[in-house]
Amino acid sequence: MGLAKRIIPCLDVDAGRVVKGVQFVDIRDAGDPVEIAKRYNDAGADEITFLDITASHQERDTTLHTVEQIASQVFIPLTVGGGVRTLEDIRNLLNAGADKVGINSAAVHNPEFVREAAERFGSQCIVVAIDAKKVSAESETNRWEIFTHGGRKPTGLDAVAWARKMTDYGAGEILLTSMDRDGTKNGFDIALTRAIADAVPVPVIASGGVGNLQHLVDGVVQGGADAVLAASIFHFGEYSVQEAKQFMQAAGVEMRLD
Amino acid sequence: MSEVVAVIDYGMGNLHSAGKALEKVASGQQIVITGDPAQVRAADRVVFPGVGAIRDCIAVLRETGLDQAILDVIAAGKPVLGICVGMQALMARSEENNGVECLGVFDGQVTFFGELQSDTGGRLKVPHMGWNQVQQGMAHPMWAGIADNTRFYFVHSYCVTGLADEEVAGRCEYGLSFAAAATRKNVFAVQFHPEKSADAGLTLLENFLRWRP
Numbered sequence: 081m082g083l084a085k086r087i088i089p090c091l092d093v094d095a096g097r098v099v100k101g102v103q104f105v106d107i108r109d110a111g112d113p114v115e116i117a118k119r120y121n122d123a124g125a126d127e128i129t130f131l132d133i134t135a136s137h138q139e140r141d142t143t144l145h146t147v148e149q150i151a152s153q154v155f156i157p158l159t160v161g162g163g164v165r166t167l168e169d170i171r172n173l174l175n176a177g178a179d180k181v182g183i184n185s186a187a188v189h190n191p192e193f194v195r196e197a198a199e200r201f202g203s204q205c206i207v208v209a210i211d212a213k214k215v216s217a218e219s220e221t222n223r224w225e226i227f228t229h230g231g232r233k234p235t236g237l238d239a240v241a242w243a244r245k246m247t248d249y250g251a252g253e254i255l256l257t258s259m260d261r262d263g264t265k266n267g268f269d270i271a272l273t274r275a276i277a278d279a280v281p282v283p284v285i286a287s288g289g290v291g292n293l294q295h296l297v298d299g300v301v302q303g304g305a306d307a308v309l310a311a312s313i314f315h316f317g318e319y320s321v322q323e324a325k326q327f328m329q330a331a332g333v334e335m336r337l338d
Numbered sequence: 339m340s341e342v343v344a345v346i347d348y349g350m351g352n353l354h355s356a357g358k359a360l361e362k363v364a365s366g367q368q369i370v371i372t373g374d375p376a377q378v379r380a381a382d383r384v385v386f387p388g389v390g391a392i393r394d395c396i397a398v399l400r401e402t403g404l405d406q407a408i409l410d411v412i413a414a415g416k417p418v419l420g421i422c423v424g425m426q427a428l429m430a431r432s433e434e435n436n437g438v439e440c441l442g443v444f445d446g447q448v449t450f451f452g453e454l455q456s457d458t459g460g461r462l463k464v465p466h467m468g469w470n471q472v473q474q475g476m477a478h479p480m481w482a483g484i485a486d487n488t489r490f491y492f493v494h495s496y497c498v499t500g501l502a503d504e505e506v507a508g509r510c511e512y513g514l515s516f517a518a519a520a521t522r523k524n525v526f527a528v529q530f531h532p533e534k535s536a537d538a539g540l541t542l543l544e545n546f547l548r549w550r551p
Binding site for chain 2: 082083084085086121126148151152153155156157175176177179201202203204205252253281282283284306307336338
């Protein structure tokens with residue numbers, strides 16, 4: 081009896097359309113983020129994360145409009161990340177109905193931005209997204225570094241120290257993605273997840289590499305994650321959110337099933 | 339004339355969700371988001387949401403006169419629903435921001451979760467973020483249609499303790515037992531976010547719109 085671990089489906093949205101196609105059977109419009117968010121809500125998702133990959137700045141208004149639409153119809157927490165660079169960006173997203181805002185590369189370029197954001201809007205709505213990649217050799221002690229630009233650009237920042245610094249600066253939650261595992265379906269980087277979860281006092285969301293339901297259990301039980309984020313296993317209908325929750329509960333993980 | 343439900347806006351964060359969720363469950367009531375004390379006093383029901391730091395919250399309430407408007411509405415016997423920091427603001431005192439005197443509607447204290455241990459000995463994460471079970475402390479019209487131990491969505495680092503037993507409408511466990519819901523006469527206050535708690539949350543908001551204390 082206590083706090084449940086969370087399952088968070090993630091939608092990649094470009095100019096108001098879900099990309100990397102969601103394939104629900106019988107869905108009217110697979111590209112409509114509102115429709116898909118509703119489906120996930122009905123399926124028992126604990127939160128929804130919306131990653132805005134819109135390249136052009138002019139189309140940002142579309143994003144705000146989409147967030148507004150989702151927030152007026154889906155009554156579970158909504159996190160929006162992608163291209164958040166200014167306090168104004170955060171204000172606009174919160175006003176549109178986002179509950180939490182994810183900050184990624186802007187934190188790397190200017191860590192003070194996270195501090196300012198947490199002071200202005202409260203830690204509870206500031207999620208720092210960390211993209212980490214293993215840089216140690218097999219024979220060495222594990223070491224992970226922060227990468228930007230979709231894992232292409234190293235920053236020299238140690239991932240564990242960085243996560244700790246971000247929570248010192250006021251991040252209320254860490255969204256941790258293993259760039260080694262992202263898209264592989266080989267499971268989370270458990271050692272990385274455990275290292276970060278043990279290092280910070282705030283909740284950690286594990287992301288990157290989920291290929292089956294046991295991976296979700298491993299992220300929580302072995303990795304110590306408070307929540308697990310997945311995209312493709314849900315989007316392509318391999319598993320439903322409800323199946324995932326039942327599987328995790330059966331493995332001894334406390335879940336919200338009511 | 340349809341009933342008017344005022345959602346208090348004191349410029350502190352996201353009221354969109356509370357307003358939209360109320361609109362979703364309203365049956366004829368008019369939902370008004372307002373920072374005008376007169377409009378709050380004139381409303382038939384009042385929702386007092388809140389996010390962010392309590393010091394800023396209380397400071398804005400005092401500056402704008404909304405503090406007195408809330409107390410007046412409570413004294414007038416109209417149904418009032420406090421949410422999250424809105425619940426905390428109704429207590430006597432919070433230890434957040436080096437100690438803040440609150441509105442004192444309830445005698446409770448708002449305290450930091452601190453360095454709590456889980457059952458298995460690990461450190462509990464703060465904020466307390468996610469879906470946790472609420473053990474209903476009493477039968478109450480606000481719990482109508484909501485099973486005991488239903489999960490609601492929480493996100494907070496401070497919690498309410500020290501209430502009289504008969505004022506604790508619901509309890510939650512997170513390293514310690516704290517008040518997830520407090521009530522007295524026409525006031526009901528919840529630490530969780532009903533506007534983010536899916537069907538159970540919407541049911542609670544619907545109950546509030548029907549509540550005749």
